[in-house]
Amino acid sequence: MSTRTARPARREDQAAITYREAVRESIREAMHRDERVFLMGEDVGAYGGCFAVSLGLLEEFGPERIRDTPLSESAFVGAGIGAALGGMRPIVEIMTVNFSLLALDQILNNAATLLHMSGGQLNIPLVIRMTTGAGRQLAAQHSHSLEGWYAHIPGLRILAPATLEDARGMLWPALEDPDPVLIFEHGSLYNTSGVLRPGPVGITRSALRRSGRDITLIAYGGTLHKAMKAAEELASGGVEADVIDLRVLRPLDDSLIVESVTRTHRAVIVDEGWRSGSLSAEVSARIVEHAFYELDAPVERVCTAEVPIPYARHLEEAALPQVPAIVAAARRVIAS
Amino acid sequence: MSEKRTSPHRETELLRQMLRIRRFEERCVELYSTEKIRGFMHLYIGEEAVAAGVCHVLTADDAVVSTYREHGHALARGLPMTEIMAEMYGRAAGCSRGRGGSMHIFDASRRFYGGNAVVGGGLPIAVGLALADRCQGRSRVTVCFFGEGAMAEGEFHECLNLASLWRLPVLFACENNRYAMGTALARSQAETDLALRAAAYDVVAWPVDGMDAAAVADAAARATESIRAGAGPHFLELRTYRFRAHSMYDPDRYRTKTEIEEWKHRDPVSSLAERMKAAGDLTDDDVRVMDKEITEEIDRAVAFAERAPLEPVEDLTRFVYSEVTS
Ligand SMILES: Cc1ncc(C[n+]2csc(CCOP(=O)(O)OP(=O)(O)O)c2C)c(N)n1
Ligand SMILES: [Mg+2]
Numbered sequence: 112m113s114t115r116t117a118r119p120a121r122r123e124d125q126a127a128i129t130y131r132e133a134v135r136e137s138i139r140e141a142m143h144r145d146e147r148v149f150l151m152g153e154d155v156g157a158y159g160g161c162f163a164v165s166l167g168l169l170e171e172f173g174p175e176r177i178r179d180t181p182l183s184e185s186a187f188v189g190a191g192i193g194a195a196l197g198g199m200r201p202i203v204e205i206m207t208v209n210f211s212l213l214a215l216d217q218i219l220n221n222a223a224t225l226l227h228m229s230g231g232q233l234n235i236p237l238v239i240r241m242t243t244g245a246g247r248q249l250a251a252q253h254s255h256s257l258e259g260w261y262a263h264i265p266g267l268r269i270l271a272p273a274t275l276e277d278a279r280g281m282l283w284p285a286l287e288d289p290d291p292v293l294i295f296e297h298g299s300l301y302n303t304s305g306v307l308r309p310g311p312v313g314i315t316r317s318a319l320r321r322s323g324r325d326i327t328l329i330a331y332g333g334t335l336h337k338a339m340k341a342a343e344e345l346a347s348g349g350v351e352a353d354v355i356d357l358r359v360l361r362p363l364d365d366s367l368i369v370e371s372v373t374r375t376h377r378a379v380i381v382d383e384g385w386r387s388g389s390l391s392a393e394v395s396a397r398i399v400e401h402a403f404y405e406l407d408a409p410v411e412r413v414c415t416a417e418v419p420i421p422y423a424r425h426l427e428e429a430a431l432p433q434v435p436a437i438v439a440a441a442r443r444v445i446a447s
Numbered sequence: 448m449s450e451k452r453t454s455p456h457r458e459t460e461l462l463r464q465m466l467r468i469r470r471f472e473e474r475c476v477e478l479y480s481t482e483k484i485r486g487f488m489h490l491y492i493g494e495e496a497v498a499a500g501v502c503h504v505l506t507a508d509d510a511v512v513s514t515y516r517e518h519g520h521a522l523a524r525g526l527p528m529t530e531i532m533a534e535m536y537g538r539a540a541g542c543s544r545g546r547g548g549s550m551h552i553f554d555a556s557r558r559f560y561g562g563n564a565v566v567g568g569g570l571p572i573a574v575g576l577a578l579a580d581r582c583q584g585r586s587r588v589t590v591c592f593f594g595e596g597a598m599a600e601g602e603f604h605e606c607l608n609l610a611s612l613w614r615l616p617v618l619f620a621c622e623n624n625r626y627a628m629g630t631a632l633a634r635s636q637a638e639t640d641l642a643l644r645a646a647a648y649d650v651v652a653w654p655v656d657g658m659d660a661a662a663v664a665d666a667a668a669r670a671t672e673s674i675r676a677g678a679g680p681h682f683l684e685l686r687t688y689r690f691r692a693h694s695m696y697d698p699d700r701y702r703t704k705t706e707i708e709e710w711k712h713r714d715p716v717s718s719l720a721e722r723m724k725a726a727g728d729l730t731d732d733d734v735r736v737m738d739k740e741i742t743e744e745i746d747r748a749v750a751f752a753e754r755a756p757l758e759p760v761e762d763l764t765r766f767v768y769s770e771v772t773s
Contacts, residue, residue, distance in 0.1 A: 157701045158629025181599030182566050182627055210565060213600070248486035248537075250548050252564040418764045422486055422548030423537030429760045439638035 130278045131301040134164050134240075137282035138202065142172055145200055148286060151178040151187055152204030161206045162242060162301050172397040188239065192222050192291075197236040200286050208257045208295065222291040223266030234289045238282065243382055244297040245431055251419035256383040256428075258295040258332070259390035264358040268292040270314055273335035275305055277358060288314070295360075296404045297333030297383075306400035317358050317367045323351025326441050327371040329394055330381040331357035334427045334432055338381050340381035341437035350445055360390055365397040372398055376407040383434050386414035408447040411440040435443040455728040457720065461503060461660040462735055465495035465716045467624070468519040469527060470741050473649045474749065475518070475535065475549075479695055483752075484535045485566075487503035488549045491519035496715035497622055498523040500663025501590060501685075508558070510589040512573040515564040516622075520592055520622070526554045532748035538755035545758050566627075567591060567600035570619075574606050577615040577680075588671045595684075596627025598644065599635055607648040607680070614679035618670050619645065621682065622657065624689045629701035645682035651727055657687030658713045673731035688713075 141148045154161055156169040156179040169177040180187040184205060191203035205211045211218070218239070225233045245254035262269045268288060272278045285292040318333065321342050330338035335356050342352040353371045372378050378398055382391035391412045398410055416430040472492050478484045491498065502511070502523035513520040521531055526542060535549050536542030543553050551562035560576065563569040573591035578586045597603055598621065610617045621641055623634045632639050645652035651673065655666040663685060670681040692699040714740040723729035
């Protein structure tokens, strides 16, 4: 992708920034860097963005580049594919992964397959961002974590920024990727804040967020922070955990996982998807395939209960992976 | 309907229903601010004439399919306020056993098929309910409420075509409140004459003043009679306005205060009350009594919800598959 000299989007000093602002800054930067970039989706403009991510961008870039769409997920995602084919660099925003199902046909049957079907002629430099996850009592049509499904599809790159740095840094390399990239932002992260360490981030490797020697905790997106809390709790009981942030759900980078498990001999995987057929199942299979003889105990998984997410707070909490369940699973794995 | 049917009894019922919806939701706002109700909550305030008018003409055998903005539809359909409130509290006594909340109110016994939070998602279900009635030779109507924003979704077009092709007994009740979240009608629909678009599928369609409950009831009566007589699906564009934000999260930046105030002059509740008073069919005392009865009903619903037990956590994974009793 041709890169014009970056105009610094805003001074990134020591002030705390939210995840939401980090994503917004990444969009602003991309819009400044490359005039082919535009943002399109429902209520990204006049409304200020469903989760206020794009607030203020309409005023800055105008309605041609911050393009409000009608409620037409299949059409505007498909139009994103066409625009990418036509030389643009669209960022398509879908309000939540639940509504992306209306565009699943375009994503799977076109975005993910055109390059191969055309014998390498038609690549799709498209980025699709969407919110995922539960935890806000929004019930079964607004709470699911389906990024694991998308990670099943060859031809797509699937990203799950869990940190401020990734929220800020993943978009630009995603736009530089010649192929479709889906970015999943967990809804519980938007209000998290901290001091951002500026700098480029890659979109190919998983990352070690904490190191220990006794066990490997593997998480991503909305569950990373739960895994980090669990690691703290385990540390107070003398158990030191490696915490791996998958970051890139597809193509899955299993080298760090295998390296870590080879040291710790034990693993717990945390995934907000449903257990059966989930990404956690894939990670578990990779461990078994590549590090079976290193394991001192069976791998455990902490996933969402196999139920459409219920509204009532106590039921929703019980359905989702929680810190005590991660700690308990880790202790079982250590004990066995 | 050329001449307006007037009946003091019918209008009193329409007024009572609208006031119930209004007061219920006003209480919901208070309960939301004290976090008794959580999640997304979409208010119907301003649009009450639509639910009250349409549901007034339905029989117990008819079916209703709704959206996430469905408190009004549920109340007008006759779901007990106690069970709706308990649902919003997330209690086991709620009409969806606390699984659904504000956006997912269901009551199979009243043929109220919810509470769909994916825009356009209810339309095909309505077509299928009507298909089942057709297959089984029943003279029933299925009403499908949806917002004008849903008319941009492919499902709308597929459903209108299908229902028309098969002459199915569906009443498509489009609540045109002029906004889909922050997107104004003209910014989401290339052709803003919505009835015209429905007519393109050979569906009988016309616009209705959705701020006038009597006009809505007249139109719905005419449409359902025609549907029952075998004339196939009908489409009503109910022109209305939401006085409140899209949801409790919406800062409402996309429309002017003046515009909202102008529409409030056409408040469906007070304008019907004024008209009835002018005709000598209603006194201030009547309104006070009505309001008092409604407040008592709401108090009972809140008390019921407060006392209602929670679903046991052990039952979390119930209702994922049907429980087959042998
Ligand atoms: C398929 C889908 N896309 C987006 C949303 C988010 N959303 C919820 S309501 C809404 C606006 C719908 O407007 P309209 O159909 O006019 O109904 P209204 O809310 O005005 O009653 C949007 C965009 C959704 N729930 N489902
Ligand atoms: Mg609307």
